[in-house]
Amino acid sequence: xxxxxxxxxxxxxxxxxxxxxxxxxxxxxxxxxxxxxxxxxxxxxxxxxxxxxxxxxxxxxxxxxxxxxxxxxxxxxxxxxxxxxxxxxxxxxxxxxxxxxxxxxxxxxxxxxxxxxxxxxxxxxxxxxxxxxxxxxxxxxxxxxxxxxxxxxxxxxxxxxxxxxxxxxxxxxxxxxxxxxxxxxxxxxxxxxxxxxxxxxxxxxxxxxxxxxxxxxxxxxxxxxxxxxxxxxxxxxxxxxxxxxxxxxxxxxxxxxxxxxxxxxxxxxxxxxxxxxxxxxxxxxxxxxxxxxxxxxxxxxxxxxxxxxxxxxxxxxxxxxxxxxxxxxxxxxxxxxxxxxxxxxxxxxxxxxxxxxxxxx
Amino acid sequence: xxxxxxxxxxxxxxxxxxxxxxxxxxxxxxxxxxxxxxxxxxxxxxxxxxxxxxxxxxxxxxxxxxxxxxxxxxxxxxxxxxxxxxxxxxxx
Numbered sequence: 001x002x003x004x005x006x007x008x009x010x011x012x013x014x015x016x017x018x019x020x021x022x023x024x025x026x027x028x029x030x031x032x033x034x035x036x037x038x039x040x041x042x043x044x045x046x047x048x049x050x051x052x053x054x055x056x057x058x059x060x061x062x063x064x065x066x067x068x069x070x071x072x073x074x075x076x077x078x079x080x081x082x083x084x085x086x087x088x089x090x091x092x093x094x095x096x097x098x099x100x101x102x103x104x105x106x107x108x109x110x111x112x113x114x115x116x117x118x119x120x121x122x123x124x125x126x127x128x129x130x131x132x133x134x135x136x137x138x139x140x141x142x143x144x145x146x147x148x149x150x151x152x153x154x155x156x157x158x159x160x161x162x163x164x165x166x167x168x169x170x171x172x173x174x175x176x177x178x179x180x181x182x183x184x185x186x187x188x189x190x191x192x193x194x195x196x197x198x199x200x201x202x203x204x205x206x207x208x209x210x211x212x213x214x215x216x217x218x219x220x221x222x223x224x225x226x227x228x229x230x231x232x233x234x235x236x237x238x239x240x241x242x243x244x245x246x247x248x249x250x251x252x253x254x255x256x257x258x259x260x261x262x263x264x265x266x267x268x269x270x271x272x273x274x275x276x277x278x279x280x281x282x283x284x285x286x287x288x289x290x291x292x293x294x295x296x297x298x299x300x301x302x303x304x305x306x307x308x309x310x311x312x313x314x315x316x317x318x319x320x321x322x323x324x325x326x327x328x329x330x331x332x333x334x335x336x337x338x339x340x341x342x343x344x345x346x347x348x349x350x351x352x353x354x355x356x357x358x359x360x361x
Numbered sequence: 362x363x364x365x366x367x368x369x370x371x372x373x374x375x376x377x378x379x380x381x382x383x384x385x386x387x388x389x390x391x392x393x394x395x396x397x398x399x400x401x402x403x404x405x406x407x408x409x410x411x412x413x414x415x416x417x418x419x420x421x422x423x424x425x426x427x428x429x430x431x432x433x434x435x436x437x438x439x440x441x442x443x444x445x446x447x448x449x450x451x452x453x
Contacts, residue, residue, distance in 0.1 A: 007381055009393055055381035057393050083377075085388040110373045110390045149373030151390055177371075177446050178390055223446040225391075 005283055005292065007055025010247040011084075012062055012260065013044065015075065017252050019065040020093045022128030023116060024357035025155060025190035025197055027260055028064065032360075037253040041071045043273065045078035047250060050278040052082040056248075059084040060112075064252070067094030073102045080107035087112055089153070092139035093132055100142050111143050112151040112180075117159075118166045126159070128359045144175040151178040156207070157197040157229075158354055164210045171222060179222060181211060183229035187261035187316055189360045195348040196355050204232045231345050235306060236313025236329035243291040243315060248282060256281045258288050261316040265325040291315050291325075300328055300335060364414035364432070366450040368439050369407050374447050376404055389447045403435055412453045413439065 017032040039047070048059065059079050066072055067090055079086040087110045088103065095103075113136065117123035123133035143150055152171040156164065164181065171179040183204075184190050184197050199207075211226045218224065230237050240247055240259045249257040254273040262268060268290055271281040282288060290296075294307055301312040313329020321330045321344070322337045330337030362368070370376075374389040376396065385396040387404065396404065402424075406416045417432040424431070442448040 053381075055379075057379065057386060057388060058391075085375075087390065109388075112390075147372055149371065149390055177373075180391075219444055223444075 006245065008051075008246060008248050008282060009056065010058045010060065011051045011056045012060045012247065012249040013047070014062050014064065014249065014251050014260070015044070015066045015069045015072070016064040018068040019063055019091070019360075020068070020129055021065070021091050021116070021132060022359040022361055023126055023155070023189070024128075024193040024359050025157060025184045025188075026360040027185075027188045027190070028360070029188060029261075029263055030192065033252045038069075039252065039254045039273070041074050041078070043254065044075055045082075047254070047273050047278060048075075048079045048082040048084060050273075052084055054279050054282060057085055058087065060087045060089055062089040065091055065094055067092075067099070073099070073106050076103055076106040076108050085109050090114070091116075091127070091132070092136040093129070095139050095142075097142050100139070100146055100148075104146050104148065108148065110151065111148045112153050113140060113143065113174075113176075115152050115154045115167065115170070118163050118170050122160055122163070140174045149178075150174065150176045151180060152176040153180045153182055155182050155184060156199075157184045158199045158203070159197075161199045161203045161207050164207050165214075168210070168214050168218075168222070168224070172218075177223060178225065180225045180227065181207070182227040183207075185227070185230065186320065187264070189358070191320055192358050194344075196357050198231065198345070198348045199229055200349050201232060204229055230314075230317075230331050231341060233331055234333045236310045236317075236331040238310045239314035239317075239329070242293075242311040244282075244288040245292070245311075248278075248288075256285065256287075258291075259316065262287060264316050265319050267325075296326070298326065298328060304334065362413065362436060362440050362443065362450055364417075364436070365412050365453050367409065367412045367453050368416075368443070368448050368450045369409040370404070370447070371449040376401070387442075387447060389445075392445065392447060394447070399434075400438065403438055407448070 016038055017028050018035060076086055086108055088108055089112045091114045116126040120133040124130050154167045186194050190197060215224050244258050249260050255270050257270060268287045270287050271285045297312045301307050313331060315325045317329050318327040319325040321340055327337055328335040330341040376385060376387050379386045385401045387394040387396055413436055417428060417435045421428040421431045439448055
C-alpha cells in the first residue's frame with residue numbers, strides 16, 4: 001500500500017554542536033561534530049530556501065548553542081527571506097544587547113530560552129558553567145525590553161522537578177508568553193545520565209498536579225505545554241507526530257534526520273544536503289521511509305485502537321531500551337518491552353543518592 | 362472576553378497564505394493553525410481598533426447572516442485563540 005506523504009511543517013536546524021554549557025541531558029549525539037564540519041552560511045541559506053519550497057513553515061534554529069555561530073544574524077536574515085517563521089532556541093549565552101537588536105532587525109520571530117534551574121546554584125551546576133545563570137537573566141531582560149515573544153524552556157528532572165512552582169513563577173516574572181515544562185527524554189547525553197535524571201513517581205505526580213492547576217489559573221496569561229517523563233506514562237508519545245510525517249532535522253554537517261536521535265539506529269542510512277536536495281531526501285530518502293506511516297508496524301500496534309494516535313511511539317526509545325528500533329515503544333503497557341522499562345525504572349529510582357552526572361564536554 | 366474587548370495579533374503571531382498547501386495559516390510560537398474561510402475573515406478584521414461587537418456586526422453584514430448567530434461563534438473562536446496565546450486583547 002502506498003503511504004501518502006505530506007510536506008513537512010517544521011525544520012530543526014542544528015547550526016552547530018558547539019555550546020558553552022555542558023548539560024548532562026543534552027539531546028545532541030554523544031559524538032559531537034567539530035566546527036570544521038559545519039555547513040557554511042551560503043549552504044544553510046540554500047537549505048532554508050529549499051525547506052520553504054518544500055512546505056516548511058516554521059524553522060527552529062538550534063544547536064548546540066546557535067549563538068556560537070558568528071553568522072547567526074545572517075542566517076536569520078536568510079531564513080526570513082525564505083519566508084520561514086523563525087524561532088531561536090538558545091541558552092542566551094553568547095547573546096548581548098547589540099546582537100539581540102541585530103536579530104530583531106533581521107526579523108527574528110520568537111525566542112525560546114532554556115532554563116537549567118531557578119537559582120544560580122542549580123542552573124550553573126547543571127549547565128556546568130559558572131555565571132551562566134546571571135548572564136541568562138540579563139539576556140532575558142533585554143529580550144523583554146525588545147519585545148520578542150518569549151518561551152521559557154524549562155528542562156526538568158530528578159534534581160529540579162520539585163522547583164516546578166518556582167519555575168512557572170519565573171516564566172511570569174520574565175514576561176514569557178509560554179513555558180515548556182520539558183521533562184528530560186532519554187536520548188543523547190540524557191541516556192548516559194538516566195539514573196541521575198530520572199524523577200520519582202511522587203515527583204511526577206506532584207508535577208502533574210502543579211501543571212494542571214497552573215494551566216487553569218494562568219489561562220490567558222501564560223501558555224503551558226507539558227512534556228511528561230514518558231517512562232511513567234501508560235502509552236507512548238506520538239514521537240515526531242509520526243516518523244517522517246511533520247518535521248525534519250538537519251545536523252551541523254548537513255545530515256538530514258527524521259528526528260534528532262535517529263542516528264542511534266545503526267542500520268539507517270542518512271542523506272546530506274550536500275549530496276541530494278531536501279525534497280528528494282524527504283520523499284525518497286531511505287531513513288525517512290523506514291518507519292513512515294503505519295504499514296511497517298508490528299501486529300500488536302496494527303490491531304491497536306491507538307495505532308493512529310501514537311504510531312507505535314518512539315523508534316529511538318525502542319532502540320535504546322530493547323535494541324530493536326522496529327519494536328513497539330517499551331513505554332506501552334500492552335507491549336512485551338514494558339517489563340524491561342519497569343525493571344530499569346525500579347533499579348534507577350531506588351531510595352539512594354543519584355549517581356554523579358557525566359557532563360557533556 | 363466581552364463584546365467590548367479589542368482583540369489583536371501580538372508580535373510573533375501572523376497569518377500568511379501557504380503556497381504549498383494552498384491554505385491560509387496562522388503562525389505563532391511553536392504553533393501552526395490552518396484557517397478556514399471564517400477564521401480568515403475574523404482574523405482579517407483584527408486591526409487593533411475594532412472591538413468584538415464591531416467585528417461581529419461587520420461579518421453579519423458582509424455574510425448576510427444573523428448577528429445573534431455570528432457573535433457567539435466569533436467570541437468563542439477568538440477566546441480559544443487567546444487561551445492558546447495566539448491573540449491578545451485590551452479593553453476598548
